[in-house]
Amino acid sequence: MAKEKKNLDWGNLSFKYQPCDYSYVCNYKDGTWEEGGLSTEHTITLSEDAGIYQYCQEIFEGMKAYTTEDGSIVVFRPDLNAKRMADSARRMVMPPFPEDKFVDAVKQVVAGNEAWVPPFGSGATLYIRPFMIATGEVLGLGASDQYQFRIFVTPVGPYFKAGAKAVKLTVPAYDRAAPMGTGNIKAGLNYGMSLYPTLQAHEGGYSENLYLDSRSRTYVEETGGTNVLFVDKKGGLVVPVSATDSILPSITRRSLVELAQHLGIPVEERPVRFDEVVAGDFAECGCIGTAAVISHVAKIEAEGVDVTFPDCGEEGGPVLRRLRDALVGIQTCKDPDPFGWVVKIV
Ligand SMILES: *Cc1c(COP(=O)(O)O)cnc(C)c1O
Numbered sequence: 326m327a328k329e330k331k332n333l334d335w336g337n338l339s340f341k342y343q344p345c346d347y348s349y350v351c352n353y354k355d356g357t358w359e360e361g362g363l364s365t366e367h368t369i370t371l372s373e374d375a376g377i378y379q380y381c382q383e384i385f386e387g388m389k390a391y392t393t394e395d396g397s398i399v400v401f402r403p404d405l406n407a408k409r410m411a412d413s414a415r416r417m418v419m420p421p422f423p424e425d426k427f428v429d430a431v432k433q434v435v436a437g438n439e440a441w442v443p444p445f446g447s448g449a450t451l452y453i454r455p456f457m458i459a460t461g462e463v464l465g466l467g468a469s470d471q472y473q474f475r476i477f478v479t480p481v482g483p484y485f486k487a488g489a490k491a492v493k494l495t496v497p498a499y500d501r502a503a504p505m506g507t508g509n510i511k512a513g514l515n516y517g518m519s520l521y522p523t524l525q526a527h528e529g530g531y532s533e534n535l536y537l538d539s540r541s542r543t544y545v546e547e548t549g550g551t552n553v554l555f556v557d558k559k560g561g562l563v564v565p566v567s568a569t570d571s572i573l574p575s576i577t578r579r580s581l582v583e584l585a586q587h588l589g590i591p592v593e594e595r596p597v598r599f600d601e602v603v604a605g606d607f608a609e610c611g612c613i614g615t616a617a618v619i620s621h622v623a624k625i626e627a628e629g630v631d632v633t634f635p636d637c638g639e640e641g642g643p644v645l646r647r648l649r650d651a652l653v654g655i656q657t658c659k660d661p662d663p664f665g666w667v668v669k670i671v
Contacts, residue, residue, distance in 0.1 A: 331440050331480075335447035338482035340616070345441040345478050349434040352460070353420050353472040361430065363437050367477070369458075376459025376469030383513040384413040385456035387615050390435045390478070390670065392445040393658040398435060398671040400453070401615075401656050403428045405576045410455060413510035418468040419457055427455065428668075434476045435670045443480050445657075452481045452616075456513075481616075491623035491639055492532035492612065494548065496599070496630065497522040500539035501549065501571070508546070508571030519549045533612065535625060537599055540569055545597045548612055551620070552578040555602070556609035556636070556644040561591035563607065568596060578613045580666065581648050587663070588651065590644065603630055609642030610634050611649075618656075619649040 344367040351361025376382045386406045392398055407428055411421035431453060435442065443449035454477050461471030499522040502508020507515055519534075526534045533548040545565045547553055552575040555563040562585045565572065585592050601607070602625065610622035621641030625632040636642035641649070654660035658667060 329440060330442075330444055333443075333480060335443045335449050335480070336482075338443070338449045338480055340452075340481045342477075342479050345438040345480075347434060347437040348478075349430045349476040351422070351426075351430065351474045353474070354461075354470075358420070358423065358426070358474070361426070361474070363433060369473070369475075371458075371460055372462050374462040374464065376461055376463045379463055380459075380466065381512075381514045381517075382417055382419055382459035382469060382472075383456065384410060384417055384419065385454060385511050385513060386410050387511075388431065388453040388455070389450040389481075389615055390442055390453060391450045391657070392442055394445050395658070396445070397658070397669050398439060398442050399656075399658065399667050399669050400431060400435065401668075402576055402580065402666050403431050403668055405579075406431075406455065409511065409574060409576070410457070413512055414457065416507060416510045417512055419459065419472055422457060422474045430474075430476055431455070432668075432670050434478055438478050439671055441478065441480050449480055449482050451478050453478050491621040491637060491641065493530065493624045493626065494533055494535040494612075494622055495526050495529055495531040496537065496625065496627035497526065497534040499534075499536075501534075501536040501546065502539065504538070504540040504569035504571060506571060508567075509573060511573065516549070523549050531626070532620070538567060538569060538571065543598055543600075544568070545599050545602060547572050547575075551575070551612040551614035551617070553622070554578065554581065554611050554613055554619075554645065555597065555607040556642060557593075557606065558608050559591070560608075560644050561593060562644065562648075563597060564592065564594040565597040566594050575613055577615055577618060577652070581613065581619075581652060583664065584651050584655075585648060588647070590648070602632055605632065608634060608636040609645050610637065611641065611645045618652060619645050621645060
């Protein structure tokens, strides 16, 4: 029997934290991870000299769990989040959290908070936030010797305020990631420094910034929190890649690419010059990530730039919409999952 759900207004949730029953906690000390398990404590008390406060050793992941039509609770490709977080850890001189243990922790924390997983058809999901912080004291510049891996979950509505509607982007004067810097990992430090340009984008009436490569300011990279994809005028998918390894490897984007290949949609993965975008070479554009899957981009505006995507109405263009529907069909178990991507928890 499925557990009785919490009494929340599921259809009107915002993208906002609310503590649930359990978080998962596991500490690292003396060179090993402890057993770890669920906790009802939702605050953390640390030394004022913990590594997280001094030198920003923090990494995170973002995933979601949702209820399928038959009442199961599932997550999407948690093994890839486990692997990406281990990659992030190595770059930040933090101990990688074992990948099997990560998937097991996600299962434990979602199962423990079953009553908080929004019901099928509500449009809401249970957002899962794994993260790791340096808890040991540091003074000289260096890595900590103690860490905490933690997962909290929280029920959320759609990520972009516009909901499923098409979004508007602008190109900021600021950069997101240095060439060969940390743009390819999910470390908190990448996001703290994007807050100011994001605030400016919002004040200008835009959903997000579209960042160009910071070495040459020639190539399209991604937005502050999503990858981007284009569709050319022949209906092929064009996926920006970075010569300076500064694009975050989105699991949603990689899944859409595999799906496009499966569906026989041509896929080109290559550096994309912003002047191609400005010249109107693309028919569709989308922002790609776990939270929104695909948010269709209606417009990109910047100084001297005004690009619209003619095939992209409020509901998005035909190619990205087809891909989105195919991915969501697999994610919600409405359609068969030939890839084995969906992991059932309850
Ligand atoms: C998390 C994130 C994405 C999306 O990755 P998914 O794995 O698809 O959720 C894209 N770009 C940035 C900068 C991100 O932080």
